[in-house]
Amino acid sequence: MIYFLSLLALTLNPFVWKKKIRNKRFIAAQTGRFVLGLLLVFLMTYFRLIDHTWQAFLSYGSLFWGFFLLLDMMYKKEKTVSVNAAAGLLLLLFFAYLHFLYPLTVTKAKYDFAAAKTTIVAKPEASMDEQHIPVVPEKYARYKSEKVLGELSHVSYYELGHTSLQKIDGHLYWVTPIEYSGFFKWLKSHKIPGYIRMSAENENANAVLVKKEMKYVPSAYYFENLKRLVRAQHQTPILFDPSFEPDESGKPYYVVAYGYYQKLRQIPEIQGVYVVDPQNGKIRNYTLKNLPGFIDQAIPSTVAEAWNTWYGENIHGFWNKLFAQEDMKRPTEWSQSDEVNGVFDHNLELNWFTDFTRPKSGSGAMVGYSMLNTRTGKMIYYASANGLLNGKSAMNVAEKTFKQNKYEAGIPNLYTIYGQETWVVPLMDSNHVLRELMLIHGKNENVYSAETDKRTLFDSYKYALATKLGDDHAVPTDSALLKKMTGSITHVYRYYDEEAHQTVSQFMVDNNEKIFTVTSGQNPYSVFLKAGGQVSFQYVDTNERVSAVKTLQIEGKK
Structure with a gap:
C-alpha cells in the first residue's frame, strides 16, 4: 500500500x-x-526503514x-497550474x-518531558x-576481543560490533557481537560464529568466544538484516538502534527498542522492545512494564543523551538557552564516546550515567549527575x-599522576564507594593495554589510590580515606570497614613525617600480627605510646x- 504514494x-x-x-x-x-516516486518510496522504506505513519x-x-x-x-x-506551484511552494x-x-518552539516542551521522568534527590x-x-x-x-x-x-569476513x-x-561483562565486514563477506558466509565476552570486574580475565551461530544481525543484508526483519512485521512504530543482549545462559538476543514521537517527531517516547532471536528470526514484543529479566537496556543511549540534554539545557526555553543561560547545565561531552555511560548501581540495574557542568567552558567541577534507568x-x-x-x-588527575608513563585515561564512572562518591578511572598505554587502576575521591583529588590489581586498589583506598581526609569523622561511612580492638601494646615505632608535619606512631598489640598507624594530628597523646x-x-x-x-x-x- 505504501507504494501508492508514488502516484x-x-x-x-x-x-x-x-x-x-x-x-x-x-x-x-x-x-x-x-518511476522516480517509486524509487524514493523504496529508498525511504527499504533503506531508511521509516515508520508508515502520517507524521x-x-x-x-x-x-x-x-x-x-x-x-x-x-x-x-x-x-x-499556478495552484499546483503555490501548493508545492x-x-x-x-x-x-x-x-x-x-x-x-518546543524547547521548553522537551524540558517538561524530561523533567516529568526525573526525581531530584541527594546523594545515593x-x-x-x-x-x-x-x-x-x-x-x-x-583490544582483547580483537585478539580473539x-x-x-x-x-x-568479520569485524567487531558495538x-x-x-x-x-550476576556478574558484569563486556559483550561484543561479531558482525560482517561487508556485502560480499556476507554472501560467502551467511552466518556469524558467535560473540565475544570478557569480564568487566576482573582485570586479569581474558576475552572468550561464545560459539552461537547467528543469521539475523545488523550487518547482514536483504531480509537477513535485523532491523529490516523487524520492520517487515511492524510497520508503524519508530525503531531505534538495537542492542545485543545474551540471556543468563549465554543465548544471544537482539533487543530493538520501539516507540512513537510526540510534537511532530521531536520527542521520542519508548513504548517497549522487540526481542529477536538471531538464530531463527523469531520476534517477541514486550512493553516496558513486562520486560524479561535478562534485558538490561531498553532505553537506547542516543535517546538517553537527548533526554539528559533537554533536562539540563532547556529549563527556561530557547532564548534562555541561547543568551542568559539561567539555571542551565550541560552534560559532559566525550570526544570518542557516547555522552552517557552504562553504570550498574548497587542493585545491579543498568543506568545511563552522565555528569553535568556549568555552561562556562573549561569548568572542572560538576553541578550534579544523573542516573537514567535503562529498563524504565x-x-x-x-x-x-x-x-x-x-x-x-x-581523567586529568589520573593522567597527570602517570604523566611520565604517558598513560591514557579511559572513560571514568562515578560510584559510591565506602560511602564516598568516587571516580573509577582505568589507565591504558598507547596500545590500549590496561596498566593502572585509580580510585579518585570526588571532592578531594588528593585522596586517591592507584594500583595494578583491584583488591589492592580498594584496600589502598580504604587507607587513603582514613588517613587523608583529616577531620572527616564520617569516613568511611560503611560500618563494616571499621573494627574495634582493645589490647596491650607490644611494640612501638615512631617517626616524623616532614611532609605532613606530624609524628607518626606505629604499634602492635598482643595476639595480633597487624601493624596499626596513628598520627599526632589524630591524637596528640599518641606520641607517648x-x-x-x-x-x-x-x-x-x-x-x-x-x-x-x-x-x-x-x-x-581522655
Missing part, C-alpha cells in the same frame, strides 16, 4: 492530462516521475511532494519550518559492592554532587598488614 509524483492537474494525454513526451515525463509522511513527503508540484510549472500555460516552506524552526544511600565495580575499560576489552577475533577461520556492558548471571526510563538527578570533580577532571600500655581503638580493616587507626583511646587519657 503523488505525477502531475495532479486534470486540465494538463486532458490536453496532453496523447503527447508522447508528456507520457514519458510522467512515467519518469512515477513520517509530513516530515519527508512534504519535501518530495512539494518538489513534484513545483515541476508542474513546466505546464504553466495550462489552467490552475507551501509544502517546501512547511518542510523547512518543520525541520528548522518548529524544533525551536547505598554503597556499591566493590566486587561488581567494573575496572576493565571498554577499549581494553575491545583474529583466531577465527575466515577472519576477514561493545556494551552487560549483566550475565526513569531518571534520578543527584543535586548534592555540586562541587565534585567532573569526569574530565578525574609505649610497650605495655593499654589502648582501645577503631581501625580501618583491610587485607594489608598495616591498618590505619581511626580513633584511639589511651588508658588514663
Whole structure:
C-alpha cells in the first residue's frame, strides 16, 4: 500500500492530462516521475526503514511532494497550474519550518518531558559492592576481543560490533557481537560464529568466544538484516538502534527498542522492545512494564543523551538557552564516546550515567549527575554532587599522576564507594593495554589510590580515606570497614613525617600480627605510646598488614 504514494509524483492537474494525454513526451515525463516516486518510496522504506505513519509522511513527503508540484510549472500555460506551484511552494516552506524552526518552539516542551521522568534527590544511600565495580575499560576489552577475533577461520569476513556492558548471571561483562565486514563477506558466509565476552570486574580475565551461530544481525543484508526483519512485521512504530543482549545462559538476543514521537517527531517516547532471536528470526514484543529479566537496556543511549540534554539545557526555553543561560547545565561531552555511560548501581540495574557542568567552558567541577534507568526510563538527578570533580577532571588527575608513563585515561564512572562518591578511572598505554587502576575521591583529588590489581586498589583506598581526609569523622561511612580492638601494646615505632608535619606512631598489640598507624594530628597523646600500655581503638580493616587507626583511646587519657 505504501507504494501508492508514488502516484503523488505525477502531475495532479486534470486540465494538463486532458490536453496532453496523447503527447508522447508528456507520457514519458510522467512515467519518469512515477518511476522516480517509486524509487524514493523504496529508498525511504527499504533503506531508511521509516515508520508508515502520517507524521513520517509530513516530515519527508512534504519535501518530495512539494518538489513534484513545483515541476508542474513546466505546464504553466495550462489552467490552475499556478495552484499546483503555490501548493508545492507551501509544502517546501512547511518542510523547512518543520525541520528548522518548529524544533525551536518546543524547547521548553522537551524540558517538561524530561523533567516529568526525573526525581531530584541527594546523594545515593547505598554503597556499591566493590566486587561488581567494573575496572576493565571498554577499549581494553575491545583490544582483547580483537585478539580473539583474529583466531577465527575466515577472519576477514568479520569485524567487531558495538561493545556494551552487560549483566550475565550476576556478574558484569563486556559483550561484543561479531558482525560482517561487508556485502560480499556476507554472501560467502551467511552466518556469524558467535560473540565475544570478557569480564568487566576482573582485570586479569581474558576475552572468550561464545560459539552461537547467528543469521539475523545488523550487518547482514536483504531480509537477513535485523532491523529490516523487524520492520517487515511492524510497520508503524519508530525503531531505534538495537542492542545485543545474551540471556543468563549465554543465548544471544537482539533487543530493538520501539516507540512513537510526540510534537511532530521531536520527542521520542519508548513504548517497549522487540526481542529477536538471531538464530531463527523469531520476534517477541514486550512493553516496558513486562520486560524479561535478562534485558538490561531498553532505553537506547542516543535517546538517553537527548533526554539528559533537554533536562539540563532547556529549563527556561530557547532564548534562555541561547543568551542568559539561567539555571542551565550541560552534560559532559566525550570526544570518542557516547555522552552517557552504562553504570550498574548497587542493585545491579543498568543506568545511563552522565555528569553535568556549568555552561562556562573549561569548568572542572560538576553541578550534579544523573542516573537514567535503562529498563524504565526513569531518571534520578543527584543535586548534592555540586562541587565534585567532573569526569574530565578525574581523567586529568589520573593522567597527570602517570604523566611520565604517558598513560591514557579511559572513560571514568562515578560510584559510591565506602560511602564516598568516587571516580573509577582505568589507565591504558598507547596500545590500549590496561596498566593502572585509580580510585579518585570526588571532592578531594588528593585522596586517591592507584594500583595494578583491584583488591589492592580498594584496600589502598580504604587507607587513603582514613588517613587523608583529616577531620572527616564520617569516613568511611560503611560500618563494616571499621573494627574495634582493645589490647596491650607490644611494640612501638615512631617517626616524623616532614611532609605532613606530624609524628607518626606505629604499634602492635598482643595476639595480633597487624601493624596499626596513628598520627599526632589524630591524637596528640599518641606520641607517648609505649610497650605495655593499654589502648582501645577503631581501625580501618583491610587485607594489608598495616591498618590505619581511626580513633584511639589511651588508658588514663581522655
